[in-house]
Amino acid sequence: MNFLKKLSVRSPWLYRINAGSCNGCDVELATTACIPRYDVERLGCKYCGSPRHADIVLITGPLTARVKDKVLRVWDEIPEPKVTVAVGICPVSGGVFRDGYSIEGPIDRYIPVDVNVPGCPPRPQAIIEGVIKARDVWMARLGLQE
Amino acid sequence: MLGFLKILARNVAQGPSTDPFPFAETHTPRRFRGKVTMDPAKCVGCAICRHVCAGGAIRIEPREDRSGYDFTVWHNTCALCGLCRHYCPTGAITMTNDWHNAHLQERKYDWAEHHFVPYLRCTGCEAHIRMLPPDLATRVYANHAHDLDFPALLRMCPKCRQVAAATRAAALNAPADVDDAASAGSGNGNGSRPAAKAAAANEETTPATPHTVKDGGRTDADTPRATAG
Numbered sequence: 001m002n003f004l005k006k007l008s009v010r011s012p013w014l015y016r017i018n019a020g021s022c023n024g025c026d027v028e029l030a031t032t033a034c035i036p037r038y039d040v041e042r043l044g045c046k047y048c049g050s051p052r053h054a055d056i057v058l059i060t061g062p063l064t065a066r067v068k069d070k071v072l073r074v075w076d077e078i079p080e081p082k083v084t085v086a087v088g089i090c091p092v093s094g095g096v097f098r099d100g101y102s103i104e105g106p107i108d109r110y111i112p113v114d115v116n117v118p119g120c121p122p123r124p125q126a127i128i129e130g131v132i133k134a135r136d137v138w139m140a141r142l143g144l145q146e
Numbered sequence: 147m148l149g150f151l152k153i154l155a156r157n158v159a160q161g162p163s164t165d166p167f168p169f170a171e172t173h174t175p176r177r178f179r180g181k182v183t184m185d186p187a188k189c190v191g192c193a194i195c196r197h198v199c200a201g202g203a204i205r206i207e208p209r210e211d212r213s214g215y216d217f218t219v220w221h222n223t224c225a226l227c228g229l230c231r232h233y234c235p236t237g238a239i240t241m242t243n244d245w246h247n248a249h250l251q252e253r254k255y256d257w258a259e260h261h262f263v264p265y266l267r268c269t270g271c272e273a274h275i276r277m278l279p280p281d282l283a284t285r286v287y288a289n290h291a292h293d294l295d296f297p298a299l300l301r302m303c304p305k306c307r308q309v310a311a312a313t314r315a316a317a318l319n320a321p322a323d324v325d326d327a328a329s330a331g332s333g334n335g336n337g338s339r340p341a342a343k344a345a346a347a348n349e350e351t352t353p354a355t356p357h358t359v360k361d362g363g364r365t366d367a368d369t370p371r372a373t374a375g
Contacts, residue, residue: 039164089201092254093223096201108251117248118257120201120225123178125167130248132168137250 011044012135015054015078019071019107021061025088025121029058032131038124045131051077056134058127059113062090062097063105075111081141083134085115087127092116178243179226182219186261188238188279191215195230195239204230212274214264221247221257236282269298270306277301 016029033040033047040046048054051074063071075084089095091107098106107113114137117130165172174180182203196204203224208215219230230239249257265274278286278300287294299307 036162036164038167042164043168089223089225093201093220095223096225098202098223108254113251115248115250116222116254116257118222118224119245119247120227122247123245125165125172126245126247128168129246133248133250 011046012055012083012138013048013053014040014045014131015048015051015057017057017059017071017074018067019059019061019091019105020064020067020103021088021090025060025090025119028121028124028127029060029087032124032127038128040128040131043128043131043135045135051075052079054078054082055138056083056085056131058085058087058131059091059107059111060087061105062094062100062103063107063110065102065104068104068110072110081138083115083138083141084111084113085117085130085134086113087117087122087130089118089120092118095120174243174245176243178245179228179241180244181221181242181247181259182224182226182230183240183242183259184217184219184261185238185240186217186263188236188281189217189261189263190236190238190279190282191217191263191276192235194233194235198229198233199224200227200229201225212265214262215276217261217263219259220255221259222254236279238279266301268303268306269301270309271303273303273305275303 014033016026018026032038033045045056051057057075057078059071059075061067086092086107090097091105091113094100094103094106097103104110115130115134117126119126122130191206193206196206201223203220203222205218205220206215207218226241228241231241247257263276266277267273268275280296280300283296283300287296287299299310302310
């Protein structure tokens with residue numbers, strides 16, 4: 001039974017939230033998963049359309065005032081245990097938009113972030129590295145160390 | 147039909163085009179703009195990097211005991227644009243091609259590069275100064291490399307360098323040389339950094355400029371200061 005349990009949790013599903021990003025990081029996220037060159041699906045990850053199916057959530061963007069409530073609502077719909085990855089410098093620190101009048105971020109003011117992947121944007125390999133770190137956090141949270 | 151077989155054979159021979167990254171090393175271009183790094187031996191503390199930094203990632207803070215200044219670049223807000231490297235007059239800031247930036251949240255605030263750059267006491271007046279980096283000095287004093295005592299000169303504050311230049315010119319007692327020495331001395335007198343920047347700019351925009359033009363640029367830039375001082 002334990003063996004089955006171990007097998008069944010090897011595939012964290014990813015969910016993307018755009019918290020007011022310029023789309024640079026989103027393009028890199030699409031590249032990471034959707035073209036064979038950087039294929040994140042080798043790690044058992046795949047993007048899902050519904051937050052209720054997700055295990056790892058990738059957030060891009062500096063959390064603008066307009067999108068804040070929506071982001072928090074969607075993030076709350078992701079079932080525990082979830083792992084939050086901040087992709088790009090914007091969610092991590094506000095980046096070049098820090099202290100802007102419409103910026104509510106950095107994102108860890110509102111959401112507990114687990115892994116940061118800074119970059120403007122980070123290259124796909126760096127995002128994959130972040131997903132691997134997030135997967136380790138997720139496994140630890142499930143009580144299953146690899 | 148045959149075309150399809152050709153493509154199939156080629157693909158089998160080439161293997162997968164997927165980047166092997168998580169399981170093996172990936173290819174990183176040599177000039178890939180990764181983490182910013184700084185060489186404390188070359189930094190003069192002019193803070194132009196902090197001024198041009200888009201994300202406000204660079205922090206330069208003099209210590210209260212005047213022993214030097216702290217230089218910090220926080221990778222978590224660095225947009226990797228390379229402006230700091232472009233504008234650094236001494237080439238102290240460079241960018242590595244290290245892109246391994248993913249880290250856990252616990253390390254968020256120490257994901258930074260930190261350097262302490264010490265001041266030294268001017269041999270003339272005991273003021274706390276940043277030593278003029280030697281390779282910057284060789285550019286600034288390009289025409290005086292043969293007749294100057296560099297190690298002693300670098301350990302003086304701009305004012306004492308000016309005085310030293312004047313005394314030296316007086317000792318030489320050659321009117322043609324006085325002009326030259328005075329302009330060079332004042333160039334490093336009231337602000338060695340603008341002079342250095344002008345020299346650097348000259349070098350960058352016109353790499354093959356003969357010495358005469360470079361001299362002209364520096365003298366023009368320094369004439370108002372020479373008269374004011």
